[in-house]
Amino acid sequence: MAGRTPSLDYENLLARLVDVVYVLDTEGYFLYLNRAGTELFGRPLEDLIGHHLSKVVAPDALQTTLDHFHRGIANPGTNPYFETRILRPDGEVRELEIHAGSVLRDGHIIGRQGIGRDITEIKRLQEDLADKTSRLALIEDQQRAAMDIYRRLSFLSSQVSHQPHNIERMLDIVEDTFKTEAARSAGMDDTDIAIIELVADGYSNQEIADRVHLSVHTIKDRVGRIITRLDARSRAGVATRALAAGLLPAHRPEPR
Numbered sequence: 001m002a003g004r005t006p007s008l009d010y011e012n013l014l015a016r017l018v019d020v021v022y023v024l025d026t027e028g029y030f031l032y033l034n035r036a037g038t039e040l041f042g043r044p045l046e047d048l049i050g051h052h053l054s055k056v057v058a059p060d061a062l063q064t065t066l067d068h069f070h071r072g073i074a075n076p077g078t079n080p081y082f083e084t085r086i087l088r089p090d091g092e093v094r095e096l097e098i099h100a101g102s103v104l105r106d107g108h109i110i111g112r113q114g115i116g117r118d119i120t121e122i123k124r125l126q127e128d129l130a131d132k133t134s135r136l137a138l139i140e141d142q143q144r145a146a147m148d149i150y151r152r153l154s155f156l157s158s159q160v161s162h163q164p165h166n167i168e169r170m171l172d173i174v175e176d177t178f179k180t181e182a183a184r185s186a187g188m189d190d191t192d193i194a195i196i197e198l199v200a201d202g203y204s205n206q207e208i209a210d211r212v213h214l215s216v217h218t219i220k221d222r223v224g225r226i227i228t229r230l231d232a233r234s235r236a237g238v239a240t241r242a243l244a245a246g247l248l249p250a251h252r253p254e255p256r
Contacts, residue, residue, distance in 0.1 A: 020096070020116035023103060026073055028053045028066070031111060040096070040118055042088035058085035058093055068100065069112060076102035076109045083119070095120045183247055186229050195222055196247055200239035 014021050014034045023032035030048050038045050041056045048055070057065050065084045072078050079101045086094040100114035183193050191212060198208045205223065209216040227234065230241035242248045 020118075021113075022116065023111055023113040024053060024069070025111045026109065028069055032113075037116070040094060040116070041086060042090060042092070056086055058087040061085035068098075072100055072102060072112050073109060076104065078102075093120075094118055095123045186245060186247075188226065188229060188247075192222065192226055193247060195219065196226060196238060196242045199223060199226070199235055200242060200248060 017034060018036055020037040020040055021032075021034040022030065022037055025031055029050060029052050033041075033045060033048055038048065041048065043056070053065065053069070054062055061084045064082070068080055068082045072080070079099065081097065081099050084096050084098060086096050088094065095118070096116045097119045098114050098116050100112055102109050103111040103113050183189060191214075194212055195208055198211060203211070205216050205219045208223075209219045212219070214222075223235065226232075227238060230238060230245060232238045232241040239248065
């Protein structure tokens, strides 16, 4: 018996794989699917064999998946990796990484076959990691801003003790520092602060444009962005939202 190659039960082998194994004809209809495929797709085999791949691919991923399939049919030598999304009957969406290749007979392509690996949990972990990394970066940024404000306040405090007559100017500097940091945290800059103040004072877009030396179209776009960033819903709500965000002084003269 030594040296003899055992015969392989390929059907049994494919049935034991945890990855999806599939074969499609040249039109994209299932010719074969292993047990892992039926389990991942959430459908019995008889509901899949003879049916188009669009039956299992999520609508938002279908066009990309079809593009990969058609490129493979047109160029049989391509063996791409790509990702797609599977929509199960219960509404659950699974992420699938595909490694596809061609099925040839007598040198002619008769279909596409591939292996699909469920990467749903990996994708979720990646998204969680990206979210945590983003939040950590935001916290670090806020800490740096707080330390910068603390250093400035310490400096101003020492100046006030030596120059008490300049206390009003020092307080203005402190307020401007807080406004700048609040604007930066909200994704805005000093020009946005100036526009916010003018909007809150009731100036029109043209009047604001004349004062900050920008086109009226630019002002219109920036006011729209400010309303969105502050979740103010309208120009009328800008003052209230900006005040709550620390972008306007607590004591302001009445608007014109």
